[in-house]
Amino acid sequence: MIISDDIEFDLLLEAIWRKYGYDFRNYARASLRRRMEAFLVKTSLASFSHLQYRMLRDPVFFERSLDEISVQTTEMFRDASFFAALRNEVLPILQTYPSLNIWHAGCSTGDEVYSLAIMLMEAGLYERSTIYATDINPVVLQTALEAVYPLVKIKEMTKAYQQAGGILPFSNYYTCKDDKARLNPEIKSNIVFSTHNLATDEAFIDAQLVICRNVLIYFDRDLQDRAVSLMTRSLSHRGFLCLGSKESTGFLKAKVHLDVFNKDAKIYRKL
Amino acid sequence: MAENDKDPKQRIIVIGASTGGFEALNLILVGLKDALSATLIVCQHIDKSARLNYSMIFRELSGFHLHEVEDKQRIMPGNIYFAPPGYHLYVESDGYFGLSLDALVNWSRPSIDVLFESAARAYDRNVVGLLLTGANSDGVQGIREIKRLGGVTIAQDPLTALAPTMPKMAIETGCVDHIAKIQDVAALLVRLINREQISCIGAL
Numbered sequence: 001m002i003i004s005d006d007i008e009f010d011l012l013l014e015a016i017w018r019k020y021g022y023d024f025r026n027y028a029r030a031s032l033r034r035r036m037e038a039f040l041v042k043t044s045l046a047s048f049s050h051l052q053y054r055m056l057r058d059p060v061f062f063e064r065s066l067d068e069i070s071v072q073t074t075e076m077f078r079d080a081s082f083f084a085a086l087r088n089e090v091l092p093i094l095q096t097y098p099s100l101n102i103w104h105a106g107c108s109t110g111d112e113v114y115s116l117a118i119m120l121m122e123a124g125l126y127e128r129s130t131i132y133a134t135d136i137n138p139v140v141l142q143t144a145l146e147a148v149y150p151l152v153k154i155k156e157m158t159k160a161y162q163q164a165g166g167i168l169p170f171s172n173y174y175t176c177k178d179d180k181a182r183l184n185p186e187i188k189s190n191i192v193f194s195t196h197n198l199a200t201d202e203a204f205i206d207a208q209l210v211i212c213r214n215v216l217i218y219f220d221r222d223l224q225d226r227a228v229s230l231m232t233r234s235l236s237h238r239g240f241l242c243l244g245s246k247e248s249t250g251f252l253k254a255k256v257h258l259d260v261f262n263k264d265a266k267i268y269r270k271l
Numbered sequence: 272m273a274e275n276d277k278d279p280k281q282r283i284i285v286i287g288a289s290t291g292g293f294e295a296l297n298l299i300l301v302g303l304k305d306a307l308s309a310t311l312i313v314c315q316h317i318d319k320s321a322r323l324n325y326s327m328i329f330r331e332l333s334g335f336h337l338h339e340v341e342d343k344q345r346i347m348p349g350n351i352y353f354a355p356p357g358y359h360l361y362v363e364s365d366g367y368f369g370l371s372l373d374a375l376v377n378w379s380r381p382s383i384d385v386l387f388e389s390a391a392r393a394y395d396r397n398v399v400g401l402l403l404t405g406a407n408s409d410g411v412q413g414i415r416e417i418k419r420l421g422g423v424t425i426a427q428d429p430l431t432a433l434a435p436t437m438p439k440m441a442i443e444t445g446c447v448d449h450i451a452k453i454q455d456v457a458a459l460l461v462r463l464i465n466r467e468q469i470s471c472i473g474a475l
Contacts, residue, residue: 071373246358
């Protein structure tokens with residue numbers, strides 16, 4: 001027997017798509033459903049049908065709930081080995097370009113974008129770089145733009161920076177006020193934050209480097225294929241694509257346009 | 272359309288373990304040498320920065336293929352899959368794995384509840400859920416869900432667990448079908464695997 005919850009869940013996704021244009025229908029179902037269920041509990045709504053009713057009639061409520069449905073995990077220098085590969089193998093090649101376009105897709109609250117900016121600064125590449133940092137959710141982009149962190153988080157960032165091979169004092173990159181730390185404005189200077197939806201929007205850039213880590217895991221295979229194909233189209237000849245450490249192009253049709261540059265670091269290169 | 276009309280699903284064994292888990296798993300896996308067609312999916316609590324060499328940890332297991340799951344990997348018999356450190360592991364109903372970096376569940380990522388609940392929904396009666404040693408309550412809700420959707424549930428006998436809390440709490444829910452000493456778990460699994468319809472088990 002088909003469980004009623006499943007039908008209600010499908011209808012909810014359909015309603016969101018038709019009303020607001022956010023297409024979650026090809027998201028990885030189990031994790032999306034778990035987030036939605038947690039949201040049901042939080043809002044004391046009895047079922048997906050109740051949630052659908054509320055969302056259809058209350059756009060403000062929908063906008064707030066987008067925060068819960070989309071995922072906001074980002075960390076500075078997550079996966080030290082990836083950043084080491086980026087620093088030691090990719091940046092020396094990018095060094096040869098007079099100017100660099102970089103697309104960071106699914107940047108969330110920006111921690112990883114800032115990690116990238118810091119690494120580019122240290123490699124002497126930042127001045128000629130423009131980073132387009134995009135996310136589906138405008139609220140997280142606002143948080144990213146502020147770049148203010150509680151001190152306890154700065155501690156973690158410092159550790160991650162050092163583990164990823166950072167050699168300067170991390171305190172060079174922020175100033176403290178009260179119990180908050182603010183990243184220095186020059187780190188933000190060449191970053192353009194903007195909304196972009198990998199499920200529905202198109203390519204907008206010709207980039208030498210596209211970073212999209214731990215975003216594809218939230219998509220099913222069809223949507224992964226769409227996203228990787230879109231990102232590949234956004235790459236210039238021999239441009240680099242970086243995925244998350246448990247993601248790969250191995251299961252996707254789009255892999256025919258890419259070759260593996262560093263298997264363990266999940267760095268690919270456009271053919 | 273009835274669920275039964277779909278292609279019959281392979282049976283999967285989902286295993287949750289925390290403190291003392293690797294030792295317990297070693298004992299079980301060695302005992303499964305004669306059941307190499309099994310599909311085992313393991314959520315072992317582990318620090319997110321851990322880099323594990325599974326073939327070093329489970330040296331006796333020449334017959335099984337061990338994997339740390341990659342996103343959208345297909346679930347295949349004869350394999351043992353481990354949740355990667357720092358990620359939640361989900362079973363999807365189309366027979367693939369999913370991963371997420373969603374918030375911790377029961378202070379854990381990977382979380383046993385996440386694996387168990389998704390497995391129960393995707394594979395309903397074709398799930399065997401096994402909860403091993405551990406010092407917290409992760410997996411207890413998952414055991415409930417597996418039982419509710421028709422799967423078979425097993426808890427390690429807490430007296431044989433390095434950390435008894437987790438299996439003990441599972442047993443207290445009343446949703447556990449079998450309580451097995453750690454040295455008997457493998458034999459029980461072999462008996463369950465070898466039944467054509469695990470959902471039709473009578474008295475064991």
